[in-house]
Amino acid sequence: MPPQNLPPRDAIRHAAGELFVRDGYGATTVRAIAAAAGCDPALVIRHFGSKEGLFLATVSISGDLSAILAGPLASIGRELVRYVLDAAESPVAGVYRALLSASDRPEIKERLRASMHDVFVGPLAERVGGTYPELRARLAAAQFAGLINAFWLVGDQVLACADREAVIALYGDAIQRLLTCEDPQPTC
Incomplete structure (x- = not known):
């Protein structure tokens, strides 16, 4: 669950990051991301274009x-x-x-x-x-x-x-x- 008071785009990214890591790409749906972010699925698509676009904007391997x-x-x-x-x-x-x-x-x-x-x-x-x-x-x-x-x-x-x-x-x-x-x- 994303921290409260995040702007919608940030809440979506936070929720998506947690779900992609926990459930994997295939099992994570736009609806589940929207529910975890507390927004409408259409807002996810509006901000990121697609689940794939959100995934690419969310996941990074650079770490340390x-x-x-x-x-x-x-x-x-x-x-x-x-x-x-x-x-x-x-x-x-x-x-x-x-x-x-x-x-x-x-x-x-x-x-x-x-x-x-x-x-x-x-x-x-x-x-x-x-x-x-x-x-x-x-x-x-x-x-x-x-x-x-x-x-x-x-x-x-x-x-x-x-x-x-x-x-x-x-x-x-x-x-x-x-x-x-x-x-x-x-x-x-």
Whole structure:
């Protein structure tokens, strides 16, 4: 339920954010959002155009990543893994699950791609330097997304029960190698 005294547009966004995270994109209806926001469904459409438009205006994956990615390059790999482990039960994990549940929709898929580039790949590629900076940043993003899927989406209990510091060191160093290793030369 949104806080009282919010302007209607903000109340709609607040209610939608909670419902998308809790119920997923498919199960969340414009009527349910309007009811939670205390307004008419037509007002939701008037402000956002569609459920998809509201979803795109409401859900973001950036979280605290900007601060991590702007931090010391030498420790980004391990910091990214800590972020995944620390946020596994947080609202940001719910946002990620909501995004994935709606990723079959072309506009949302494109938003995911653009967000991954704007939040992760672009900033890292500028800092990585050397040969293949964009490719290395994109591969690091793919590794990061794989860990997110294992913890936040699949809920891999073996990984969840593994020694935290070992997961941070092993996976973090794998990501780090992509970002700070000597210029790799493809052999194929």
